[in-house]
Amino acid sequence: MGFWAPKTVGIFLRKSLVISFLATVMACQNGDQVSSIPYYNSPDFSPHFLDKIEAKGRIKHHIDHFYLKDQHGKIFSQDNVKGKIHLAQFIFTRCGNICPEMISQMKIVAKKFSTNPEVEMLSYSVTPWIDDVPTLKKFAEEKKIEAPNWHLLTGSKSVIYNLARKSYFAEEELGYTKDSTEFLHTEHMILVDRDGRIRGIYNGTLPLEAEQCVKDMEKLLTEN
Template sequence: MSKKTNYSYVGISFIVLLFGIYFVPIIIDRITNKDVVRDESRSEDINLNPKKRPGNLSDLHFIELNGVRKKVPEFSFIDQDGKTISNKDYEGKVYVLEFFFTTCPSICPKMNANMLSIQNSFSNEKNFGIASFSITPDIDTPEVLKAYASAHGITHDNWHLMTGNEDAIYKLANDGFYLYTAKDENADGGFEHSGNFALIDKNGFIRSRSDSQGSPIIYYNGIISEEEKVDEEGMEEQISMLKEDIAKLLKE
């Protein structure tokens, strides 16, 4: 890999909150050897102070916008088995969410190698799942996704590779999660997209642990493997902490 990293601002999402509070998630994609690595900045304007935690609620943050906990938007797509899968199919399950495409030559192989590691860590957990949304649905038909799943060792019953309406998928990525996705003829594979994973609890809320300053990381880096430990920029892997946090949510 190249020793130098070029920085490219490839997407900016703005949310205007009520009561004069503004949350601006600036999306910064780091391109390393033409690999897009997401590093969303975190605004302190989100109300992220943990509430009193009843019962077995873990120490993981709820992500709040104007005092409202952020939930997964409603979605409905077709998976690799030709079944219609919606957010309701994940109710009662802890799951990890990503956006990818099967012909991606850069970050997707790294992401799904890490996702496979997560799958294997929870292979016998019925209340765990993975949601992978293709950003090239015209190419990634259910048949293509089925072949991809078979070739890459995707075996968990609750790992759904989904395809469907392109506009709906892009809206889910960019507006629902602020996980940047866009067509770009100059990018490897013709697309730029986030390399981050979102963690969802059994009730559909987006959750995350905090950083060393006590602020939520919001998303987990899905590109750096546990074996790598750190990338050439010094960023530490987050797959091990994601596994720990999945286990926490499964106990809630």
């Protein structure tokens, strides 16, 4: 098996059906005050369907602060996503396995939101010691990544890996015990709301998952 063995389609479809069903039940019980988009507070990705007041008190996990550079050599930090929703994925430019699929699915999102100032799309490099700014810029040109709000990010390995594991829960089955020097691998795309809280996880290799992500992002944009 390669570094990144994708999860089965069935697992993600079953998870989506369960989340959709729970959201419907909770919304009916609470007069539509509960968000249909769950909150995630832990690496096991147990969904929490809450209204805004409940979420403020119960959801303590937020994406941590970071400072990196994008493919244009510009500093990109938590300040750039503050008050916006963003979608994150973890790739590397020399990946010949699932990364091309992940880029393709992110393009589905970019096609919908490339001109929306309230949305950012982030592709963190998990081999930042190879993927410097010029390499990311060349990669973006080759892959025709043209959306102004799609940022390919590089910088400190420790910063990226800590973000992936402790902020985005990108390898949820590994928890916090994974050796930080080991190669990070995940096919997940993680959706984050305006307040830095995780609201969705998707298989970044599946078009159906990308399409569901777009729908969830549209809903999040309507939340105040």
